[in-house]
Amino acid sequence: MTVQASVREGVTVPVPSTEDDVEAIPLRRPWRWISAVVVLIVLAAFCYVIATNPNLDFGTVGEFLFDKRILEGVWLTIVITVISMVVSTVLAIVIAAMRLASNPVLSSVAWLYVWAFRGTPVLVQIVLWGYLGLLFDRIALGVPFTDVVFWSVDTNSLVTPFIAGLLALTLNQAAYSSEIVRAGMMSVDEGQREAAYSLGMSPLYTFRRVLLPQAMRVIIPPMGNELISMLKNTSLLSVIAVMELYTQASVISSSNLKQVELLIVVSAWYLFMTSVLSVPQYYLERRFGRGATRALPPTPFQRVRAMIDSRRPGPEPAPATTKVEVVER
Template identity: 80%
Template structure:
């Protein structure tokens, strides 16, 4: 019996029968109904805010880039960055102390976390702001001997800004240390044993073997803590630190536009938190490379893929006819 031989690139026509099954997508009417309801609620909310006669949007626009607001934004960013960097370094030290076999180190670290996590952040800010009521001067010398090498007025050294930095940093270090400790515990114990078998010291093992692997677990909650730190700077208004919320409160106390200034503050906080989410996203991708074979595409990669799909592709090659028939 003759067997047809196809030229390179040729395809045989596919046979069609009357028994072919046509796939019909499952209908989900409630998906569209719920989407319409949600869009209607959002449209109602936006229309209510936009047509509210009690809101002066002109005031919002005039103060969104006010010099006092901008200075508060920069101070908020400065406090957030300094507090987060110092608290992260301190949290690594505290986590290492918690995991240490030395009972003194582990006990001191436990007490630190217990004390700072167990009291409200607002109380800690006020206590640091009122430190001058407890100690009139900060002295460096030999205790119980009267020998004093250096002394300074407490209120001169611990200004409201310094008090706010101390409160935010020490409080955040307690929370971040538990995140770091959880990340360290998530690393397989065999990694530590293998490092010790190679002659690595505990500190070197912690720094070069355990910590890099724990970053995959540490980065997501630390990103959330960074955003929380940014918003917690508004609590420093109780000790008169001129950050964003304090500046807006000062302005609103003079023009009685409290709601409008709160909208200005909210817009700036939303903008800053959106910017901080970008490096968090890419850090999660970087440290998650070893746990996933295929990382999900970034938003830019999705956009580029969508644009490439819209471009017309090359025209298909015409079918090639059968050129040779080989018989028996």
């Protein structure tokens, strides 16, 4: 250990050394490594069983992974997910505003909507919309309670299976998303609105620049989960013959009797799409969470860069020297 000292007016004053006097030894945790080895052994055994299973035809999996019909189902799945999520988000904002309104009629209607669509299974709603032609032969616009009709169309030609699936998923998702939006708006302190109004901000500007950025920190994580759930719920449209990913795989497997192999293909595509959707959600959470923590956690790229930099050899430390300062009067 090197001791530094300074001399002032003939008095030597010891200065503490910058080197550590005590070497900290980390606590040994052998069970952590034992448990990690056990998990790796179980995972390796599972992969070996799957890879050596004679009942699985991996050639069929590779053959249909990029089949034209599968790719058409993937594209239709993405289209349904995007349209349903965008429209349901707009409806959710309207319904949440109605729930928060002081008008008892608006709040009651919004509550009834949420109660009805959250209280019934989405599969039942899909089937009901698919069988809408059994309830109404034609859809018409006219004067209520009279025989005056301005426009009329056959229900089955207007509400196709694709439209029925969009309606079911959109209206069901709007009920769930409205509660997420309402929770996000209620998480913002009321003083924020009052302070913005006292500065002369308009209600629209206050909502866009003050309330919404703070509410988004609460809204985005569950909305990201709802987006992923919406992507997977499109598989339920197979009951009304919408040719999305799962329906296409079912049609193929019914002809070649490779049900398990086609399910693996479907699972691989769903895992890929959900992984891609998780990336923008992660960065949106970081962006709107900037004011919640003093320091944001590093991104995966930043962690990799830090790990690489830590392995690079750094500059050698300068040798310790004894410093003596003499002050003359």
